[in-house]
Amino acid sequence: MSYNSPMKEVRKLSDEARAAFQAAFGDRFITTQAVREHHGSDESPYPACPPEAVIFPHNADEVVTVVNLCNQYDVPLIPFGIGSSIEGHVLAIEGGISLDFTEMNKVLDVSPGDFTVTVEPGVIRTRLNEEIRHTGLFFPIDPGAHASIGGMTATRASGTNAVRYGTMRENVVSLKVVTADGKIIRTGSHARKSSAGYDLTRLFVGSEGTLGVIVEITLRVYPIPEAISAAICNFETLESAVECVNQIMQTGIEIGRVEFIDEQGVKAANQYSKLSLKESPMLLFEFTGSASSVKEQIEIVQEIAKDNGGMDFEWAEHQEDRNRLWTARHNLYFACLQLRPGARSITTDVCVPISRLAECVTETAKDLENKPFPWSILGHVGDGNFHVLMMIDPEDPQEWAMAEEINNRVVQRAIDMNGTCTGEHGIGIHKMNFLKKEHGEDAIHLMRLLKHAYDPKNILNPGKMISWEA
Amino acid sequence: MSYNSPMKEVRKLSDEARAAFQAAFGDRFITTQAVREHHGSDESPYPACPPEAVIFPHNADEVVTVVNLCNQYDVPLIPFGIGSSIEGHVLAIEGGISLDFTEMNKVLDVSPGDFTVTVEPGVIRTRLNEEIRHTGLFFPIDPGAHASIGGMTATRASGTNAVRYGTMRENVVSLKVVTADGKIIRTGSHARKSSAGYDLTRLFVGSEGTLGVIVEITLRVYPIPEAISAAICNFETLESAVECVNQIMQTGIEIGRVEFIDEQGVKAANQYSKLSLKESPMLLFEFTGSASSVKEQIEIVQEIAKDNGGMDFEWAEHQEDRNRLWTARHNLYFACLQLRPGARSITTDVCVPISRLAECVTETAKDLENKPFPWSILGHVGDGNFHVLMMIDPEDPQEWAMAEEINNRVVQRAIDMNGTCTGEHGIGIHKMNFLKKEHGEDAIHLMRLLKHAYDPKNILNPGKMISWEA
Numbered sequence: 055m056s057y058n059s060p061m062k063e064v065r066k067l068s069d070e071a072r073a074a075f076q077a078a079f080g081d082r083f084i085t086t087q088a089v090r091e092h093h094g095s096d097e098s099p100y101p102a103c104p105p106e107a108v109i110f111p112h113n114a115d116e117v118v119t120v121v122n123l124c125n126q127y128d129v130p131l132i133p134f135g136i137g138s139s140i141e142g143h144v145l146a147i148e149g150g151i152s153l154d155f156t157e158m159n160k161v162l163d164v165s166p167g168d169f170t171v172t173v174e175p176g177v178i179r180t181r182l183n184e185e186i187r188h189t190g191l192f193f194p195i196d197p198g199a200h201a202s203i204g205g206m207t208a209t210r211a212s213g214t215n216a217v218r219y220g221t222m223r224e225n226v227v228s229l230k231v232v233t234a235d236g237k238i239i240r241t242g243s244h245a246r247k248s249s250a251g252y253d254l255t256r257l258f259v260g261s262e263g264t265l266g267v268i269v270e271i272t273l274r275v276y277p278i279p280e281a282i283s284a285a286i287c288n289f290e291t292l293e294s295a296v297e298c299v300n301q302i303m304q305t306g307i308e309i310g311r312v313e314f315i316d317e318q319g320v321k322a323a324n325q326y327s328k329l330s331l332k333e334s335p336m337l338l339f340e341f342t343g344s345a346s347s348v349k350e351q352i353e354i355v356q357e358i359a360k361d362n363g364g365m366d367f368e369w370a371e372h373q374e375d376r377n378r379l380w381t382a383r384h385n386l387y388f389a390c391l392q393l394r395p396g397a398r399s400i401t402t403d404v405c406v407p408i409s410r411l412a413e414c415v416t417e418t419a420k421d422l423e424n425k426p427f428p429w430s431i432l433g434h435v436g437d438g439n440f441h442v443l444m445m446i447d448p449e450d451p452q453e454w455a456m457a458e459e460i461n462n463r464v465v466q467r468a469i470d471m472n473g474t475c476t477g478e479h480g481i482g483i484h485k486m487n488f489l490k491k492e493h494g495e496d497a498i499h500l501m502r503l504l505k506h507a508y509d510p511k512n513i514l515n516p517g518k519m520i521s522w523e524a
Numbered sequence: 525m526s527y528n529s530p531m532k533e534v535r536k537l538s539d540e541a542r543a544a545f546q547a548a549f550g551d552r553f554i555t556t557q558a559v560r561e562h563h564g565s566d567e568s569p570y571p572a573c574p575p576e577a578v579i580f581p582h583n584a585d586e587v588v589t590v591v592n593l594c595n596q597y598d599v600p601l602i603p604f605g606i607g608s609s610i611e612g613h614v615l616a617i618e619g620g621i622s623l624d625f626t627e628m629n630k631v632l633d634v635s636p637g638d639f640t641v642t643v644e645p646g647v648i649r650t651r652l653n654e655e656i657r658h659t660g661l662f663f664p665i666d667p668g669a670h671a672s673i674g675g676m677t678a679t680r681a682s683g684t685n686a687v688r689y690g691t692m693r694e695n696v697v698s699l700k701v702v703t704a705d706g707k708i709i710r711t712g713s714h715a716r717k718s719s720a721g722y723d724l725t726r727l728f729v730g731s732e733g734t735l736g737v738i739v740e741i742t743l744r745v746y747p748i749p750e751a752i753s754a755a756i757c758n759f760e761t762l763e764s765a766v767e768c769v770n771q772i773m774q775t776g777i778e779i780g781r782v783e784f785i786d787e788q789g790v791k792a793a794n795q796y797s798k799l800s801l802k803e804s805p806m807l808l809f810e811f812t813g814s815a816s817s818v819k820e821q822i823e824i825v826q827e828i829a830k831d832n833g834g835m836d837f838e839w840a841e842h843q844e845d846r847n848r849l850w851t852a853r854h855n856l857y858f859a860c861l862q863l864r865p866g867a868r869s870i871t872t873d874v875c876v877p878i879s880r881l882a883e884c885v886t887e888t889a890k891d892l893e894n895k896p897f898p899w900s901i902l903g904h905v906g907d908g909n910f911h912v913l914m915m916i917d918p919e920d921p922q923e924w925a926m927a928e929e930i931n932n933r934v935v936q937r938a939i940d941m942n943g944t945c946t947g948e949h950g951i952g953i954h955k956m957n958f959l960k961k962e963h964g965e966d967a968i969h970l971m972r973l974l975k976h977a978y979d980p981k982n983i984l985n986p987g988k989m990i991s992w993e994a
Contacts, residue, residue, distance in 0.1 A: 167879030210719040221717050224694060237966040245875040246907045247691050248944035249680040249730055250951060251959050251989060252971045256726035260719055277776030306747030347817050405715040409637030437716045474718035481720060489721050496707040500978065501722045507977040508970065519721060
C-alpha cells in the first residue's frame with residue numbers, strides 16, 4: 055500500500071462505554087468486522103480506517119442518546135450517509151462510532167404550496183424525486199452518486215444542476231441538528247428569507263459532521279420544467295469548448311445544465327455505456343423552461359458554439375435518449391475506472407472564477423500530458439468547476455506520487471486564480487492543507503474557534519476539515 | 525418620551541483611551557455633540573443613544589487600529605453605514621465609538637467576466653449601479669433606502685428584487701473582515717461555489733456588526749435584462765390580491781418583482797408622489813427577461829389576476845413611467861409618514877411560508893381595524909414578506925403601547941406559521957426577544973457561543989441581536 059494510513063491514535067472504547075452502548079442499543083450496537091470495515095472507507099484513495107462500532111439510529115432521540123454516551127465516554131462519532139465521499143470524510147481515524155443513517159430514510163413532509171420538503175438524512179436523492187414526482191416538483195441537486203441528503207448537506211454538494219439551481223448552500227431551508235451536548239435545535243424557520251440572527255443553517259451546511267449531527271433537512275424544491283431539451287456538441291479542442299461555455303455564461307441566459315467531457319472521458323463513456331459519441335472534447339447541454347424560452351436559449355447557444363468551432367448539435371429530444379446521455383454522464387467515474395481494470399481513481403475538484411476557466415483547464419491538461427496512466431478532465435463548467443480523474447495503479451508508489459503532485463498543482467493553480475480548492479467534494483482529510491492555503495491562518499483560526507466552541511470535547515468527526523490544534 | 529431609552533451602563537472612555545485615539549486619528553477622532561447624536565439614532569422608535577466619539581476610517585488598516593485600541597481599552601465599537609436601520613442596530617447603548625464608513629466608498633474592482641464587483645462598505649447601492657451601468661450589469665438588491673453595501677451586508681438586506689435574485693445571503697461572494705483581535709481575514713474565494721470549510725461568508729452576512737467589522741465586500745452582479753415591463757393591477761380586497769401572488773408563485777414563473785400595497789398605502793403614494801392611482805389594494809409587477817419570456821410571463825400573470833378578481837392591468841412601458849412608479853414605491857415609508865404630520869412610524873417586518881401569506885396578512889389587517897392611527901400593510905409578497913407601518917403620535921404612550929402590542933401579535937403569528945420574526949430588517953435591539961421565541965433557547969445558546977468565541981471582550985456592537993448572558 056502506497057498511501058500511508060491516516061489512522062491516528064484510537065480513543066479506545068472502554069469496557070464501561072461498550073456496556074453502556076449495549077445497554078442502550080442491544081444488538082443494534084454492531085461490532086462485526088465486515089460492517090466496521092464497510093464504514094471505514096469511502097471513495098478516497100486511503101486504506102480503510104474502521105470505526106470500533108456502528109449504530110443505525112431510528113430517530114433523533116436515539117442520536118441524542120449516542121451523542122450523550124460519546125460525550126460521557128470521550129468517543130468519536132462519525133455521521134455516515136452512503137460512503138460516497140471522496141476526500142476521506144467518513145474514515146474513523148481516531149476510532150469511535152459510525153452513525154449510519156440508512157434507517158432514518160423517511161420523507162417527513164411535502165409542502166408543494168411552499169416548495170419545500172422535509173426529509174430524514176438517510177433519504178437518497180433519487181428516491182426523494184420518485185416520491186415527489188406526482189406533485190410536479192423535483193429536487194434538483196444532483197452530485198452524480200446516489201448520495202443521501204444528509205451527506206449532501208454535510209458536504210455542501212452540488213453537481214450538474216448547480217449552474218441553474220445553486221448548490222446545497224442555496225437549497226437547504228432549515229435543519230434539525232443534534233449538538234455536541236445532546237440538544238436538538240432547529241436552525242431556522244421555513245420562510246424563504248430571514249434576517250433573524252446568525253445563519254446557523256449555512257453554518258451546518260458543509261460542516262462535514264464536525265459541528266453537530268444533522269437529523270432532519272428541509273429543502274427547496276422546484277416545478278419540473280415544462281420543456282426539457284438536451285444536445286451534445288463536439289469541439290476540436292478542449293480550450294474552444296471551455297471558451298464556448300464562458301461566452302454562454304456572459305450572455306446571462308439561464309441554461310439548465312452544461313457539462314464538459316474531454317476526449318478520454320467520451321471514449322470511456324462510449325465503452326462503458328455502449329454509446330457511439332464522437333470522441334473529441336464535448337459539451338453536453340440541457341435547456342429547460344417554457345417551450346419558447348428553450349427555443350430561444352438553443353438559438354443563442356448554437357450561435358456561440360458555432361463561433362467557437364463547435365460542430366453540429368446532436369439532439370436528444372426524447373426522454374429515453376436524454377436519460378441515456380445523462381446516465382452515461384453519471385456513470386463517467388465508473389467508466390473511467392474501466393479504462394484501466396484494477397485501477398483506482400485519484401479525483402480532484404476545483405472551482406475558479408469563470409473568466410479563468412479556459413486557462414485553468416488548458417494548463418491542467420498540460421500537467422497531464424504524457425503521464426503513464428489514463429486521465430480525464432470533466433466538469434460542471436458553467437460554474438467554473440471541473441474534476442480531474444487519474445486512473446492509477448494502486449500498487450505503484452510512483453504513480454500515486456505523480457497523481458498527488460498533479461493534484462497539488464491543479465489546486466494551487468485554482469487558489470492562485472482566486473478560486474477554491476474544492477467546488478463540491480469538500481475537505482475531509484485529503485485537502486486540509488489546501489484549506490489553510492486558500493483561507494490563510496487567521497481565517498482558519500476563526501474556523502477553529504467555531505469547532506472548539508461547538509464541540510469542546512472534539513468528539514464530532516474529529517481530525518476532519520480542520521485540525522484541533524493550530 | 526414614551527419609549528424607554530435602551531441605554532445601558534456606558535463603558536466610559538478613559539482619559540488614557542481618549543489620548544490614544546487622538547494620537548492615532550488626531551482631528552478625525554470626533555466628539556462634537558451634533559456628530560455624536562447623528563450616530564446615535566436610526567429609523568427605530570428609540571431615543572438617541574449617542575456614542576462617545578465617531579471615527580471615519582479611510583482603509584482597513586485604520587479599522588484595525590480602531591479595533592486594537594477598543595480591545596486595549598475595553599471600548600464598544602459600532603459600525604455605521606447611513607443609519608437607515610429600523611430596529612436600533614446602531615444605537616450606542618453602551619457608549620463607545622461609532623465607525624462611520626462614509627469615507628470608505630470606493631468601488632475597488634469590476635469584473636464583468638466573472639459577474640462580480642468588489643466594494644468598500646460605504647458604497648451606496650444606487651451609486652454602485654451608476655458606476656457599473658456602462659458594463660451592462662447591475663446589482664439587484666434594493667432595500668428601498670439609499671443604504672450602504674456594508675449596512676446591507678450586515679443586516680442581510682433584501683427588498684423588491686429578492687423574489688428574482690435572492691437576498692444579500694445569496695449575493696455576497698466573499699468578504700474582508702477585521703476580527704475582534706485585529707486580524708484582517710478573507711471569508712472566501714471568488715469562485716461561484718465552494719465546499720472548502722465553514723461558510724464564514726454567510727456567518728458574517730447578517731451578523732449586525734457583532735462578530736467582526738466588514739471592510740470589503742465582493743458581490744454578484746447580473747446582466748441588465750433585455751426587456752423590462754411594469755404594470756399595476758388593483759383588487760377589491762387585500763386577500764384576493766395576496767392570493768393572486770400565491771397562485772403566481774405556484775406556477776414557478778420567475779417574475780421580476782411583485783409588490784403589494786394596501787389601500788392606505790396607495791392613498792399615501794398618491795398624495796406624496798402626486799399620482800392618481802386607483803385607491804384599492806394593488807399589486808405592482810415588474811416582468812424582466814427576454815422580450816418573448818416577458819410576453820409569456822405577462823400572459824400567465826394576467827390570467828391569474830383575472831381569476832382572482834383583479835382589474836385591468838395598467839402598463840408602464842416607458843422607463844420614465846416605470847421610474848415614477850418604483851420611486852413612489854421606494855418613497856412609501858415617507859409617504860405614509862405624511863399621512864399624519866409629526867407622526868413616527870412603528871414598522872414591523874415578518875416573512876412566512878407563501879402558503880400562509882394571505883391568512884397572515886388578513887389576520888394582521890383585522891388586528892389593525894379601528895385603531896386610532898393611520899396604518900399600512902405593504903410588502904415583498906412574492907417572498908412571503910410584508911411590513912406594517914403604524915403612524916403613531918410620538919407623544920402618546922397609549923398609541924406606542926398599542927402599536928407594540930400589534931407588533932407582538934404580528935410577529936408571534938408569523939412565528940406560529942413557521943415563519944420568521946424578520947424577513948429583512950434584522951434584530952437590532954427591538955426584536956431580541958422574538959429571536960429567542962423563533963429559535964428557542966438551545967439555538968440561541970449556539971449563537972451566543974459564537975459571539976463569545978469571536979468577540980470575547982464583547983466590544984463589537986455589544987447588546988445587539990443576542991444578549992451576552994443567557
